[in-house]
Amino acid sequence: MANQRIAPFRRTAPWAWKFGIGLALVALSLVLAGAFAQTSWAAEEESSGAKVQPMTIIIQPPPAGPFNVRIWVDRPVYYPGENIQIHFSTSRDAYIYILDLDTQGNQRLLLPNQYETDNFFRAGTYTVPRQNYSFAVEGPAGTEYLQIIAASKPIRVLEDLRMYFSATINIPLFGGQLQATLGGPFPLISDPRDLRTRIEDSLRADKSIQWTTAYTSFQVGTPGVVIPPPPPPNQPPVARADADPTRVEVNQNVSFDASRSYDPDGSIVYYGWDFNNDGRIDATGMRANWRYAQAGTYVVRLQVQDNLGFTSVDTVTVQVVAPTPLTQVMIRSNPSGADVYLDGTYMGRTPVRFSTTRAWHELRVKRFTDEWRTQINLEGLDSIDIEIDFD
Template identity: 25%
Template sequence: MRKLLWMLLGLGTALAQQISPQGIIVNPVPTDLKVRVWVDKDPGKRGDALYRIGEPIYIYVNVNQDAYVYLFNINADGKIDPILPNPYERDNFLRAGETRRFPPEGARYRYTITGPEGEDRVLAVASRRPLSLGEILDVERGEVRVRGAEGLARALSIVVEPLPDRDWVTDVARYYVGRLPAPPPATATLNVNSRPQGAEVYLDGRLQGRTPLTLGVNPGRHEVELRLAGYQPYRVTVNPRPGERVQVYAQLVPEPRQGTLSVASTPPGAEVYVDGALRGRTPLSLRLPEGRYRLELRLEGYEPYRAEVRVPSGETVRVSARLVPLPRRGTLQLDSRPQGAEVYLDGRFLGRTPLREEVEAGRHELRLLAPGYAEYRAQVEVRPRESLRLFVELVPVRAVLELYLNVEARVFLDGEEVGVARGGYLRLEAPLGEHELTLVAKGYRTLVQTVRLSGNQVLRLTLSPL
């Protein structure tokens, strides 16, 4: 790839036998994560797209699940160029079903074919979690620090090694520059080896021999399986092209020594967790490698059941748990300002604030009542064996008092002057409840009267002359 408005694509054939899903890097474990990469002239991925030098090219990629996607172009001369991420496209997280084009519409860069002639390939790597490519890729400069398909394969193999087997997958798109190559041979070669050697090799279900083994196969998809007594079967799918040589090397894994864990509960239907992982509901029987395990049973409304169990090889360990119901009461602690408010729970009088009461667990309707204050109403939830603490600030309720007097007078409420009844009239607001009303006018006797406000009220009062 050569730089032009950030970078331009270069092409070649020198590494044609090394950049396939089988030859460069392949996940031998079947996975439901899929990635598909193609170029604009070959949406059907026939591998015969032809570009001339100076032509633009667009690369497309799609995933069937949420994944982080990395794209590399491997040139014929062994040079490797990054496509994603790059200095202008750092977001390499694709949602399930999403298809992206590079460069996208309105991008500040473009890809243009510059040569040399031959076959190039675009490698796509999709992973459920981000990969640490700092040793391979310099995003700021748009450079890959390794050269050639083999170098890239070795570097990527190290990066994906810590990942769970089913968390990554690859795909390759092929295209040509200048002219199409001569028709390849009609067959492909399959080299199969294993460690330890001597494993039976099955091709599409038929025994072919033992490792190490070289087979001539028809191009296309084939299922390869290796079997050796005392080891887990090794399976991989290959899809060689005509004339391609595909290497399959299997590091066989010894079969684990296993036992059976049988779990039952009263009542049944409890979730079964083994070492923190949900494995099903009771009753449940599990085949496990021999060893010690943390067992936990969970069922709503019951206390968790926990135990440590040892599963010997070739034996069955039975666990029968009688689950204990959770307590169904909790504590309600309630206070208010002002204190002394009446407390009602689901319409039942509990007492006055402050109070502490044991109540049934669940949701309840809470009401607080106090003279001169607005009613407080709320939904509360009390959890089993837990304490719910609430503090309520009650809101005073006010009323309107209208005064009609025979003279202009100063008006005092509870000892505090609240206004002057000019022309013998005054309108004021006061909290509900009992108040002392005092009227003072020059030349008239002072009038003191108790007023109880339970709502808006009108008072007509007459002051007597001295």
């Protein structure tokens, strides 16, 4: 989908073209080869677009939250030559990027572009183009995809594409110049897979960026041929992470459960657990167990994947505290065999040894009808030895 053709060459000195065309073509080939060797991932002239599989550009959004974005078009089917408008909405102020993947697998940046360089939008609903230009549908027939990415800050790798809106190379020719256009209003991406990796790396590198993404598609038809509406796009799975307990002591077991996760239109085939949020998967499976060796607050990340390769992430927080210091308590009685109760809990018959927290406790020792009861303060004590004489 594009709105115009950009001529790859234009002359600025007519007489120079006549006398220097041979030299110009040689020089132009060398310059373009060097330029594209450095920028092949970003943009190239329209006629040399790389062929990729549809939806290569799709990257998975973060977990659903208060930051939402939508993108849509007016009809499910368009025909070559028809103009198309793209609608989108964002729930908060954001920098908006729209990428197009046409029916031949060519990918280009539609927004921002040479005509609309300002891609910061307040929360609301918008339609592009907004300026004096248009988007025209091209052939051949097939499915065309649109993806929108909304971010709280500019995404550097996409901002870098701005330099190709009207990038030209000037070649001196006997006092004149020959200009070669490298980009155009809507830069063509030569390697969408590499761009996807760069976008994901850019988002991971700046943790302060809040972002989300959405996509839509439409059919490009052949005139006179009726195309049935396309099937609805695959919906990503929904991850749900649970932990029990969520507050534990060091080396205490925590059970993790992803059984509440689901996929609206398929099945979940993979569960991956990252227990300390370091980016590495520590366990797989719907359920897992883990013990933490150090105190701290841990954000546990669950990633699920459905049968079509779409993923979703959920997190759960576990608070790990240092072990509570305990006091060793030894209770003896004369004669032995007396029942011992601590705070109403039966601890055994004398002589009996147990551990308890360093605090005030009620101690009760009973032998037949005789009973001894007291309040004991164990604060700051490593151990205590108590002996009761019933004679």
